[in-house]
Amino acid sequence: MSKTLIRGAKVLGGEPQxxxxxxxxxxxxxxxxxxEGAEVVEAAGKVLLPGLVDLHTHLREPGREDSETVxxxxxxxxxxxxxxxxxxxxxxxxxxxxxxxxxxxxxGQEHGYCDVQPxxxxxxxxxxxxxxxxxxxxxxxxxVTVFSDDGKCVDDAVIMRRxxxxxxxxxxxxxxxxxxxxxxxxxxMNEGVVSAELGLGGWPAVAEESIIARDxxxxxxxxxxxxxxxxxxxxxxxxxxxxxxxxxxxxxxxxPHHLLLTDELVRTYNPVYKVNPPLRTxxxxxxxxxxxxxxxIDIVATDHAPHPHEDKDCEWAAAAMGMVGLETALSVVQETxxxxxxxxxxxxxxRMSAKPAEIGQAKGHGRPVSAGEPANLTLVDxxxxxxxxxxxxxxxxxxxxxxxxxxxxxxxxxxxxGKATLVDGKLT
Amino acid sequence: MQRHLISAADLTRDxxxxxxxxxxxxxxVADRPIKKLPTLRGRTVVNLFFEDxxxxxxxxxAAEKRLSADVINFTAKGSSVSKGxxxxxxxxxxxxxxxxxxxxxxGASGAPYRLATSGWIDAHVINAGDGTHQHPTQALLDxxxxxRRLVGRDAGxxxxxxxxxITIVGDVLHSRVARSNVDLLHTLGAEVTLVAPPTLVPVxxxxxPCEVSYDLDAxxxxxxxxxxxxxxxxxxxxxxxxTEREYSRRYGLDGDRMARMPEHAIVMHPGPMxxxxxxxxxVADSDRCTVVEQVANGVxxxxxxxxxxxxGNEPAxxxxxxxxxxxxxxxxxxxxxxxxxxx
Numbered sequence: 001m002s003k004t005l006i007r008g009a010k011v012l013g014g015e016p017q018x019x020x021x022x023x024x025x026x027x028x029x030x031x032x033x034x035x036e037g038a039e040v041v042e043a044a045g046k047v048l049l050p051g052l053v054d055l056h057t058h059l060r061e062p063g064r065e066d067s068e069t070v071x072x073x074x075x076x077x078x079x080x081x082x083x084x085x086x087x088x089x090x091x092x093x094x095x096x097x098x099x100x101x102x103x104x105x106x107x108g109q110e111h112g113y114c115d116v117q118p119x120x121x122x123x124x125x126x127x128x129x130x131x132x133x134x135x136x137x138x139x140x141x142x143x144v145t146v147f148s149d150d151g152k153c154v155d156d157a158v159i160m161r162r163x164x165x166x167x168x169x170x171x172x173x174x175x176x177x178x179x180x181x182x183x184x185x186x187x188x189m190n191e192g193v194v195s196a197e198l199g200l201g202g203w204p205a206v207a208e209e210s211i212i213a214r215d216x217x218x219x220x221x222x223x224x225x226x227x228x229x230x231x232x233x234x235x236x237x238x239x240x241x242x243x244x245x246x247x248x249x250x251x252x253x254x255x256p257h258h259l260l261l262t263d264e265l266v267r268t269y270n271p272v273y274k275v276n277p278p279l280r281t282x283x284x285x286x287x288x289x290x291x292x293x294x295x296x297i298d299i300v301a302t303d304h305a306p307h308p309h310e311d312k313d314c315e316w317a318a319a320a321m322g323m324v325g326l327e328t329a330l331s332v333v334q335e336t337x338x339x340x341x342x343x344x345x346x347x348x349x350x351r352m353s354a355k356p357a358e359i360g361q362a363k364g365h366g367r368p369v370s371a372g373e374p375a376n377l378t379l380v381d382x383x384x385x386x387x388x389x390x391x392x393x394x395x396x397x398x399x400x401x402x403x404x405x406x407x408x409x410x411x412x413x414x415x416x417x418g419k420a421t422l423v424d425g426k427l428t
Numbered sequence: 429m430q431r432h433l434i435s436a437a438d439l440t441r442d443x444x445x446x447x448x449x450x451x452x453x454x455x456x457v458a459d460r461p462i463k464k465l466p467t468l469r470g471r472t473v474v475n476l477f478f479e480d481x482x483x484x485x486x487x488x489x490a491a492e493k494r495l496s497a498d499v500i501n502f503t504a505k506g507s508s509v510s511k512g513x514x515x516x517x518x519x520x521x522x523x524x525x526x527x528x529x530x531x532x533x534x535g536a537s538g539a540p541y542r543l544a545t546s547g548w549i550d551a552h553v554i555n556a557g558d559g560t561h562q563h564p565t566q567a568l569l570d571x572x573x574x575x576r577r578l579v580g581r582d583a584g585x586x587x588x589x590x591x592x593x594i595t596i597v598g599d600v601l602h603s604r605v606a607r608s609n610v611d612l613l614h615t616l617g618a619e620v621t622l623v624a625p626p627t628l629v630p631v632x633x634x635x636x637p638c639e640v641s642y643d644l645d646a647x648x649x650x651x652x653x654x655x656x657x658x659x660x661x662x663x664x665x666x667x668x669x670x671t672e673r674e675y676s677r678r679y680g681l682d683g684d685r686m687a688r689m690p691e692h693a694i695v696m697h698p699g700p701m702x703x704x705x706x707x708x709x710x711v712a713d714s715d716r717c718t719v720v721e722q723v724a725n726g727v728x729x730x731x732x733x734x735x736x737x738x739x740g741n742e743p744a745x746x747x748x749x750x751x752x753x754x755x756x757x758x759x760x761x762x763x764x765x766x767x768x769x770x771x
Contacts, residue, residue: 188537196632199537199561199607204631269538269545313546315515317536317559 003027004418005035009043009379011369013345019048021375024418028371041413043379049349051083051376051414053356053365054326055146055175055253056229056301059085059116062103063092068306068396070107073326074114076304076395078421080326081378081411082114084357084365085304089121090151096121096132098140105142113421117362120144122163122174126152131163138170145361148175150229151276153211155181160215164224173251173359175227176215178236179277183207188317190263190278198266200316203278205233212236216243216250225249227359230303232258232277234287241296251359253301254288256325256332261285261401271312271319272401275305292351293342299356302329306397324395328388330380331407338382339408345382364417379413386410394427432544432553433733436564436612441588444615448572449585450732451725457494458728467735468497471528476502476518477556478534483699484556484566487723488531491730500527515539519548527551529738537561552737560602566698567608569729571616573722574653577694590617595647597623597679598657598706599668601630605698606657610638621647625679627668644679648688655696656681659706672705682708686716694718 004021011017011029018033019026054077060068068076070087077085087104089095095104101118108116120137124130126149137144147167154160154176163174184207189195191202212228216239219226228240231252243250257275262282265273273279291297305322312319333352337343343351357366367373387406390398414422421428430438439447457463473492475485485501492499504518515534522530529552532540537559544553557563575584578592594613600606600622613620620638622629633640641647648654659675669675681695689695695707695717703709711717 191631193632193635196630196636197607199559199604202631269541313516315534315536315539315542317538318515 003038004041004415004420005033005038006041006043006048006377006379007035009046009048010345011048012349013047016044019369019377021377021415021418024375026369026371026373026375029369041379045381045383046412047345047380047382048369049081049345049378049380050353050366050369051378051416052081052330052352053360053362054082054085054302054304054329055299055356055360056150057085057087057304057326058090058306058322059087059104060091060306061107062100066396067308070104070116071111071113072394072396073304073306074108074111074116075427076324076326076393077114078414078416078427079394079411080328081330081380081414082326083376083378083414083416084115084117084362085326086117086119086146086360088150089119089148090126094121094125095119096124096126098133098136098142101137101142101144102140112416112419113427114416115362115365117146117360118142118144119146119148119150119175122147122149122154123159128152128154128156128159131159131166134163134166134172135170138172145170145172146175146227147172148177148229150175150177153177153179153181155211157214157218161218161222164219164226165222168224171361173225173227175229176211177229178208178211178215178231180207180210183210187278189266189274190280192263192281194263194266198269200266205235205280205284208233208277209235209239212239216240216248219250220246220248225251228252230255230258230277230301231288231297232280232284234284237287237291237296241291244296251298252296253299254292254297255303256300256329257323257401259285259289259292259336260332265401269316271314271316272323272399272403274316274319274321275323276321289336289340289342292337293347299351299359300329300333301356302326304395306395307399308397312399322399324393324397324400327393327395328400328402328407330411331409334382334409335407375415375418377415378411381410381412382408384408384410431737433564433737434541434544434553434555435562436567436608436615439564439612439615441615441617444568444571444612445586445588447568447729447732447736448575450736451568451572451728452581452585454731454735455725455728457731458724464494464496466496468492468495468738471497471738472500472526473497473529473531473734474500474502474522474527475556476504476522476530476532478504478515478532478539479557481533481557483723484533487726488556488730490727491734494727495731495734497734515543516546516548519543523549523551529554529734531556533557535559554733554737557604559604560607561604562608563604564608564612565726565730565733566605567612568733569722569726570609570655570696570698571612572725572729573696573718574694576725577718578652578692588616589613592618592652593621593650594618594653594655595621595623595651596655596657597644597681599628599659599663600624600633600657601628602660602663603657609655610636614638621651623647623679625669625675628663644685645688648685649690651689651693653694653696654681654689656707658698658700658702661702676705680706680708681711683710686711686714696722699723
């Protein structure tokens with residue numbers, strides 16, 4: 001494999017350095033490296049990060065290839081600076097057997113834009129009644145370590161307890177979509193001032209918080225680890241903070257959209273803002289930013305949820321929930337966390353690469369930018385400003401809440417094991 | 429006036445008073461032997477009902493016909509929320525047929541707003557009730573009824589409901605009537621109090637321009653009008669209150685309670701009434717209960733709304749005196765459909 005010299009990039013936002021990639025490995029990091037025999041990427045002023053890792057992506061294949069496929073989804077990931085994504089299990093058929101997870105894993109490897117690590121369902125068919133074959137999925141070629149019924153909550157306390165206990169045998173983790181089902185029957189948006197006025201069914205914060213409280217206690221009781229998906233309320237932050245202070249092995253993620261958008265946007269009745277968990281209030285947004293900065297929330301995960309146009313071009317109640325996010329995540333994090341002074345680029349690398357890779361045990365990802373490490377890298381033009389144009393998305397779906405909105409930063413290059421998947425903003 | 433009528437909250441005080449005044453003119457048509465005006469001749473209005481509501485549909489239909497509009501009734505019950513395309517596709521079909529206005533009733537909150545703002549259709553959109561969101565013509569007809577009873581039929585022209593105390597009782601949580609009325613009555617200067625068990629008051633109500641009480645008996649003596657809301661029996665199964673009898677004891681309106689209201693105070697109900705539970709027959713059939721008037725007033729209000737939104741080319745009513753006399757303010761007469769420029 002040919003050599004690449006990334007010249008003068010601010011590694012993790014620090015002093016400019018040269019980074020030499022050779023044969024899929026970072027060969028050297030230092031000042032004034034020789035460009036001999038190497039393709040040179042001039043990176044002055046840009047920030048070099050380890051390739052981003054998304055612990056929460058919906059690739060839709062198999063079953064909903066009209067909204068996304070492993071190919072289009074991983075191309076979107078590479079565009080957004082990702083080198084690994086964890087694919088959620090709510091496909092058709094559900095990823096609850098070794099066969100399905102191996103298929104998804106294999107497609108990721110074949111396409112070569114980004115490593116795809118399938119997440120296995122916790123229960124058969126996401127139905128919450130019977131544990132799926134967690135061990136078989138772990139032992140499959142996909143090597144599943146993260147299990148989730150995302151889209152649905154594992155609401156039965158006994159099933160959740162058993163899942164937490166069972167995955168200890170192979171160091172797995174259960175990622176919980178925290179949503180008390182009875183408290184969210186008919187829920188359409190955050191329950192509060194705006195829902196009262198709009199007459200839309202409320203999704204109360206306590207529906208999330210009560211499940212998180214239960215699950216951290218269960219994790220403590222059985223001595224396992226639990227991961228909380230897309231945490232969205234100030235109260236959830238408090239519970240996770242308390243659990244961590246007590247020594248409970250819990251990690252949590254926040255989505256970019258919950259760091260930026262509020263339920264005030266629902267006043268437009270535009271279903272592009274319909275997402276689960278719903279957009280919350282400004283108070284929640286500020287609490288989430290603070291929690292991500294202080295480490296209470298460990299990582300940013302996109303919850304990239306592609307939907308075809310017709311599933312969003314309708315009245316609010318009929319619309320599907322979710323937004324695409326892979327291609328805008330880093331820009332939103334820059335706007336909400338870096339440009340506000342809450343987080344350094346090294347902090348972004350920790351929360352969008354190192355830590356998600358660690359939680360999901362994605363080998364070779366989230367590593368330091370230093371000699372001898374796999375060359376999974378992302379180069380970001382942080383000075384760029386431009387408005388979001390979904391027409392240019394690599395994702396098959398366009399359901400972004402940021403259309404026409406100006407966001408900072410742009411990923412210009414992505415390397416997966418030394419091979420460029422994105423060059424000057426264009427997919428290879 | 430805006431192009432569409434989606435929410436009572438979109439109406440300014442002057443808009444609302446103009447509609448009420450216009451409805452007074454329209455009401456006179458009902459007293460004539462031939463109850464018809466040529467105003468909307470050649471205009472097509474569709475009543476697009478995704479949800480059953482015979483009363484509201486008939487009321488709109490009567491209003492449209494009295495204004496000589498061509499009326500199409502489209503009932504799409506059952507297909508509504510199962511798949512969203514139905515609304516968009518239906519809208520575009522109507523657009524292709526050259527419809528001038530769509531009166532829409534839909535089970536999903538926000539559906540009329542989407543219809544009016546998504547570029548699917550160019551026609552005027554009138555919300556005839558959407559989910560648990562809004563039912564603006566109901567609020568207007570309620571306000572019209574209150575103004576006639578509490579201010580006076582002719583004395584009320586040009587006036588609002590400044591200082592009147594209105595109590596709305598029952599299932600506020602699921603009620604588009606309550607939401608619309610709170611917005612409109614506040615705009616018209618009235619003081620609104622909502623009375624309901626805490627389970628039927630929405631979280632977030634504290635930002636509404638009204639008071640909230642759980643105690644009906646305490647509020648009744650201070651009420652000029654008491655509006656009873658319909659309570660659906662299925663709410664009981666969802667544990668919003670323990671039993672029908674308990675609800676009735678605490679929040680039902682019977683003769684004893686009515687006796688605690690001031691003598692001039694009226695009892696209102698958007699219908700259909702569940703007699704015995706939220707209101708007793710004694711109250712429902714009393715002179716103070718305005719249910720039947722509300723129905724009649726609904727037609728006048730809907731005529732006024734259609735007339736003002738569609739901007740008819742003919743004068744609404746042939747007057748023996750210049751109608752602008754009702755509208756002393758220059759600002760309002762600029763809005764009025766009765767001025768010479770608009771003829």
